[in-house]
Amino acid sequence: MRVLIADDEPLARTRLEMLLRDCPGAELVGSVASASAALAALPELKPTVLLLDIGMPGVDGLALAERIARMAPPPQVVFCTAYAQHALRAYELKAADYLLKPVRIERLREALERARKLHIESAAARPHLSGMVRGARLRVPLDEVIALLADEKYVTVHHQGGTLLIEDSLRTLEQAHPERWLRLHRSCLIPRERLLGLNTQTDGRIVAQLAGSTLQPEVSRRNLPTVRAWLRHP
Known part of the structure; x- marks a missing residue:
């Protein structure tokens, strides 16, 4: 799976990058510090999964997820955030998973596996x-x-x-x-x-x-x- 990280905190990005090394089948294709940078990178990097923070300057993660949801098919979004109160909205946006920081390796592996299965289902019905x-x-x-x-x-x-x-x-x-x-x-x-x-x-x-x-x-x-x-x- 091709994974893109979007988080404005350098330490959070570094931690996720390290955890991904212990996730079989996960390939880190990019790491950006804003929602706008993530949006610009999507067409070129074609990630399967987007590990997305919510509280970022400018466009936040929820607004980006709303925009991504209109893609055909969208990358699977896994929110990685310090705030539990946005979980309901995240699932309304059909997020693959919602992880609370600090992210644990077991939960990240579970989220990536869920995202992989959802990606396969989505690709099977890919419009063209x-x-x-x-x-x-x-x-x-x-x-x-x-x-x-x-x-x-x-x-x-x-x-x-x-x-x-x-x-x-x-x-x-x-x-x-x-x-x-x-x-x-x-x-x-x-x-x-x-x-x-x-x-x-x-x-x-x-x-x-x-x-x-x-x-x-x-x-x-x-x-x-x-x-x-x-x-x-x-």
């Missing part, structure tokens, strides 16, 4: 897009999609492995997974969790900054209020 590439049919999981750009006839799927042409319309895709997509303009949809921020160009155009990609699609004036509202309250 399908299209033809050089005569062969290719399936692209939705969680690997970066953006959907439409022209007159086709939709180009920009994903982590390249691009794919599909015949589904943006409207059809938007209606199939309304909770997943955010419309930037009439010819562009992006996964909501990919949006990191907005940049204003020298010519006045506003473009989106996307996690895991240098692609910067333009945001229309019509859709700008909705996009900004999402950034404020994801």
Whole structure:
């Protein structure tokens, strides 16, 4: 299992890193100090499990878990916190487990095993897009999609492995997974969790900054209020 740690306390991160060495099958792929850094790292690191603190500056762990829950499929979240009062909310967010600090090795192993089983169940039902590439049919999981750009006839799927042409319309895709997509303009949809921020160009155009990609699609004036509202309250 690929494990990412998100905790603003250096000592807490170091302790979890040490404990993971004694957890068979666990591979530490990253250790970050904030929720925003974790969100930015997810597309590249592709963790199976996120060991997540709750009380962090800026976006807290619960808010990050709400955003992660919209991914398809999401990494399994194991909260590691000093506060017991958030347990109910954590399980409402379908967290794999809730560990109190100081985390004990036995409980961490239990949590990782539970997360592994949940990940297998989730992956079995992994939604995807399908299209033809050089005569062969290719399936692209939705969680690997970066953006959907439409022209007159086709939709180009920009994903982590390249691009794919599909015949589904943006409207059809938007209606199939309304909770997943955010419309930037009439010819562009992006996964909501990919949006990191907005940049204003020298010519006045506003473009989106996307996690895991240098692609910067333009945001229309019509859709700008909705996009900004999402950034404020994801």
